[in-house]
Structure formats: structure tokens, C-alpha cells
Amino acid sequence: MVQIGQINKLKVIKRAEFGVFLDGDSDGEILLPRRYMPEKCELGDELEVFICYDSEDRLMATTEMPFAMVGTFANLRVKSMERVGAFLDWGLPKDLLLPFREQTRDLKVGQYAVVYLYLDKSDRISASMRLERFIDKEPGTYEPGQAVDLFIAAKSDLGYKAIINNRHWGLLFGNEVFQRLDYGQKLQGYIKNVRDDGKIDLTLQQQTGYKAAAGIAEKILQVLKERGGFLPINDKTDAEVIYDLFGVSKKKYKMALGGLYKQRLVTISDDGLRLVGPS
Secondary structure, eight states, X not given: OOOTTSEEEEEEEEEETTEEEEEOGGGOEEEEEGGGOOSSOOTTOEEEEEEEEOTTSOEEEESSOOSSOTTOEEEEEEEEEETXXXXXXXXXXXXXXXXXXXXXXXXXXXXXXXXXXXEOTTSXXXXXXXXXXXXXXXXXXXXXXXXXXXXXXXXXXXXXXXXXXXXXXXXXXXXXOOSOOOTTOEEEEEEEEEOTTSOEEEESOOOOHHHHHHHHHHHHHHHHHHTTTEEOOOTTSOHHHHHHHHSSOHHHHHHHHHHHHHTTSEEEETTEEEESXXX
């Protein structure tokens, strides 16, 4: 049985004027239209194809890849509004249905919606904005410092809600984020803390403690050398400027800077930061 809404590796079993047929096992022969065929396509070849439905709701294969697959989250643009719901642009000719019952707010053409792709009771590929239904309710086995894949899905008063490894909710605190984050953005993050209630705090900074300070200190020295041994920054410099220069929070910058000062590698004055010795 083929996996609808997923990439499948299927064998070419029959040629036709309008394409080739692939072995769909219990789902029968599945058409790969000619426009999606690779240049060299012979009987017996195994092709990696995405399985979806054509305009007449028949199973078909394509070598084009959508923006997201069944079982994943995505931020997709509303292409049209119809009687049955919204249709989303997911990178394939036939748009993806977001039924009205799966919407959590009113939508307009051109807006984006964070959705989960699933198969409905008729095995049709659909989208839902009701993300909570598809988040794993079992606690995750994460460790502080562990690298994880994040999907930015929502914003709260505390910061950004991110989906961890396509399974669990986590939170990036707003006062610890020094870069622009957008809905649907995918990036790597790290487990900061797993609370007693199972909630997960996240961070975008990889290292903690002594190793982190050492890495930041090296970055400060590198930037100083690149800028001729001087930077016009002090305690009143905005945190955003610090992040633009070194990629860390102002708090972590000051911790690393203190270590450099104690080692007499830099001098600190009201007008700025200076490298000791040749630049």
C-alpha cells in the first residue's frame, strides 16, 4: 500500500502515451503523467514520487515536491476561498483544502495560515489549523543542551511557541530572542529546561556555562581584530547592537567580556572597547 501524501519509491510497470504507470501494490496502477517523467524512464525503473490526487480525485504520482507533506506542519498562503473552505498553495497544481471546520480564525486570500497536513476519513489530503490535536501528548525525553529542530508556530505574551521535532510544544522566551522570527520558520534550537509539569523551555544558543563564555570571548576578540582593535560600545549600548556584532545576548556578552578583562586582553572605557596589544 502506498503512503498518500508522502514520498514513495515505486516501480515503472507500464508505458502509455500520456505517461507511465507505477506499481501501487494494493492501490493498483498509479499514473505518473508524462510532464513529470524523468528524461530516462524505462520499465522496471524505481522512481521516488509524491503520491496525491488529481483533479478528478484519482491517485496520481508526481516528481514535483510540495512545500509540506502529510504528518508535518507548514505555513501556507491562502490562494482562494470557496464554499467548502480555503484552498492553500502548497506547491502543487491542485491546491490543498483547509475546511471551514478546521479553521480557527477567519481567513482572506493572500493571508498565511500555520497548518498541519493530515489524511481525512476518506484518505484525502487536508489541512487543519487546530494544531493542538496533532501535538504529541506524551512527554518528550529531552535533555538540557540537546539540539532539536524547531518550527515557529505561534506567539504568546511570553515569547514564541515552537514545535519541537514535529512533535511537542516548546517556548522561546521573547527577552532571550535577538533575531527576527516568522511564523513557519524552521531553525535549529536547543533544550534549555524541561519543567516538572512537562513544559519545555527552549533557547537558540548552543552552549552554556564556561564553554559558552569561551566561545563568545573568541568572537569578541575576532571582531575587535577585524575592526582595527576598537569598538565604540559600552554598558549603555543596546542589546540589539550587541547581538548584531556577536550573535549573543548582552548578558552573555558581558560575562565573556569580564573574562577577557581579567586576562588583560582588552581595556574598557566610556568611549568603547579596545584590544590590548597589536591589532
